[in-house]
Amino acid sequence: MVYNKDKDKSDFILLINQHSGIIHKICRLYRDRPEDRQDLFQEITYQLWKSYTSFKGESKISTWLYRIAFNTAISAFRKKSPDLSYTSELPDLADEQVNDEQTARYEKLFKALQKLNDADKAIITLYLEDLSYQQIAEVSGINENYVGVKINRIKTKIQSLIK
Amino acid sequence: MEENELKSLWKMPTPDKKTNEEIIYMLEEKHHPVLKEIRTQITIEIVGFSAFLLCYFSAFDGATKPFYINLILIFSILASLIHNLYGYRLSNRPVDGSDILNSLKNGIRKTKIYGFRSIINRLIFTSGLMLFFSYNIKFTPSKFYLLAGAIIAITLIQIILLNKIWKKRVQKLKEVLVGFE
Incomplete structure (x- = not known):
């Protein structure tokens, strides 16, 4: 070939x-x-x-x-960068089909997700992307049974961060 | 926020579409943002050390010093360059494992080894240069102890700082690993 x-x-x-x-x-x-x-x-x-x-x-x-x-x-x-913290206040969404309230809620969700640790960010992203527990276990390397436990803990964390 | 809302918000479209030209640009190693900086640094080192090795023999009296002293100097410089080239290769391969956990474990192991080698390498480099430049010089005892003390202190500070930098990098990866457990 x-x-x-x-x-x-x-x-x-x-x-x-x-x-x-x-x-x-x-x-x-x-x-x-x-x-x-x-x-x-x-x-x-x-x-x-x-x-x-x-x-x-x-x-x-x-x-x-x-x-x-x-x-x-x-x-x-990572490239060395100055210790300036910059947070864009501009919405990070495509213009179509998005209203102000949705944008605000999206931003709120993202700010909460950004506060999670690196491992939790990966696991919850895979969950939000609709991967099965088996697939999440395959990508992350953690036990399939433990995936469910982790996701529940992360969801609780997100809820408390959003409040 | 309900679970369905979490998912529907997450799936909202993002604006950052790349053109084909932009994607093609990203595929080239020479355009890689971090590697480009490391490559520039290594190129400067290679050019600088090559120039030094080409002219040290006459400019710094290499001819009047024993063969083994010259050999130690060349070895210490080449070891430093080879180590930096290995570092470039390492930065080019952040993904090394069948899953994230495996890759992290491999990353921690390799970073630890590379950090240790960096310290040894710095010791070899400093010792090689010092040995070459101090050979044949007759010191009075007081000047000898003063100079030796200064060299030991500077080397120790360098090792402590290097150790701190690498420990911090390993610690950061370990924290991510713990997050998965």
Whole structure:
């Protein structure tokens, strides 16, 4: 079989376009400054591309993508940046079909999620993305029975953070 | 906030669509934001140390010093460069495991080893340079003790600072690991 790098590249671009929303959300969860989020988006895309050719389809493409994206967000070396905290007050949503109240609630949710620790951020994201407990266990490496316990604890944390 | 609302809010569309050109740009190692900085630093070091190695023999009296002293100097500089190149390779591979937990465990192990090597490497580098530049110099006992004390103090401070930096990095990864448990 002839290896076609151009075909691989165009398939990969399509994949990134399809999943850019979740990558964008992961970047927002794990980095505070807009430029750091942009750097992380690039880093995740680069790491995905590096492992794309060796991805053998043993797992679902989405679980493979989550695994790489979270690993990169948690473990990647960060650029040194000044200790200035900057929080964008601008809504981070597409304009279509969004009203002010929804935007405010979305922002409230995101601020609560940003306060979670790195592990909880990963687990709750996978849950909100509708992955089954088995898939969450596969991506995170924790026991399937423990996934349910963790999710319940995180949901309680979120509720208290939102109040 | 109810569970259904959590999920529906989470699924609201985000605006950050990338163009194909932007994605293609991101695939190149040379455009990688962190690696680019490390690469620039390593290039400067390679150029600087190469220039030093090319001219030290005549400029710093390498010819008048024994062969083994020259060899120690070259080894200490090359060891430092090789170590930094390995560090570049390590930063290029943050993902190393079948799942997040495995990858974290591998990351902690590798960061610990790299941190330890960084300290050893700094010791070799400082000792190599000091040995080369102090060889053949006759010191009075008081100057010798003063200089030796200063060198030991500076080296110790460097080791303590390096140790602190690497411990902090390992600790950060360990905290994430604990969060999964």
